[in-house]
Amino acid sequence: MSKKIQLTLACGDYEIVRPLKEGIVQPDGIELTVLTGMDSTTRHWRFLRNRDFDMAETSASSYIVARDNGYPINALPVFLHRRFRHGFVYINTTKGITRPTDLIGRKVGLKSFLVTAGHWMRGILEHEYGVPHRSIEWVTELDEDVDFTPPPDLRTTRLPHDRSVEAMLADGELDALIHSSLIKPLVSKDPRVARLFPDYKAEEIRYFGKTGIFPIMHVLGIKNEVLERYPWVAVNMFNAFNEAKAIAMKRMENPRIVPLAWYREAWEEQQEVLGPDPWEYGLTDRNRHALATLAGYSYEQGLIRRPMSPDDLFVPVTQGRKRGDEFRI
Structure with a gap:
């Protein structure tokens, strides 16, 4: 044998x-x-x-x-x-955000900076919608899978252990959030939270048609x-x-x-x-x-x-x- x-x-x-x-x-x-x-x-x-x-x-x-x-x-x-990622960009509905360029100068959450969902969407926002990733203040929650030194012009803050980006978005402490999953405030139909792209499927199909990329x-x-x-x-x-x-x-x-x-x-x-x-x-x-x-x-x-x-x-x-x-x- x-x-x-x-x-x-x-x-x-x-x-x-x-x-x-x-x-x-x-x-x-x-x-x-x-x-x-x-x-x-x-x-x-x-x-x-x-x-x-x-x-x-x-x-x-x-x-x-x-x-x-x-x-x-x-x-x-x-x-x-x-997974396509346009449907996982969430906004606080009280902040007057109606289009991607409204994110410029805002405070946006991520679970961690290296999470691939956020990485793809940072690049897509920059190259497809004119939102430079360095124009945003990034707030992260988890420690990174791999330690890295951020470039000096990249604005990032990591939250203490008792804070979550999902709760901060709903409470208005964050303007937007890029996540890898459906978040609880959206699933529970919290009116303070919505998607940046309401017809996200159409945006994703358009993106694939233009780039040929299924992320x-x-x-x-x-x-x-x-x-x-x-x-x-x-x-x-x-x-x-x-x-x-x-x-x-x-x-x-x-x-x-x-x-x-x-x-x-x-x-x-x-x-x-x-x-x-x-x-x-x-x-x-x-x-x-x-x-x-x-x-x-x-x-x-x-x-x-x-x-x-x-x-x-x-x-x-x-x-x-x-x-x-x-x-x-």
């Missing part, structure tokens, strides 16, 4: 990783322990700070800064979480010591993630598995707007464009010391031209 190496993978409990978690897909030569019991911020911090796991889904923006600072990690071009939130981090000892793990895990995603997407085509009345219509709309595989892995042209844009924001905002390309950030997972598509003995 052949012996497999044992590796840990920490990630979200997603449909596209279910086949890996349940053992339906087994990476060649690897016995995988999949950990899905953590929230994103905990998982990112534990992997980037402590390297608690052999592999982990982790914040794309924090990973870029970690690489620039020489952390002993690399990444596979596997993107388990993507990548997370990458798949892997410890350097794993790659040094078992360099073949990168390709085998990449193949396993692709297989798991293919199984999941096939399953999700069936509208009977989801308790939503118009689920199939939403599925077909996604294909019409975003194409047949908007969740594609690998350094495809579209993924390269998204990753280069995000890394460009990191350099532009003074978070990294040198420009970084997608090839600087990811382990090669090629098997050679035309290899791997058809099994031959």
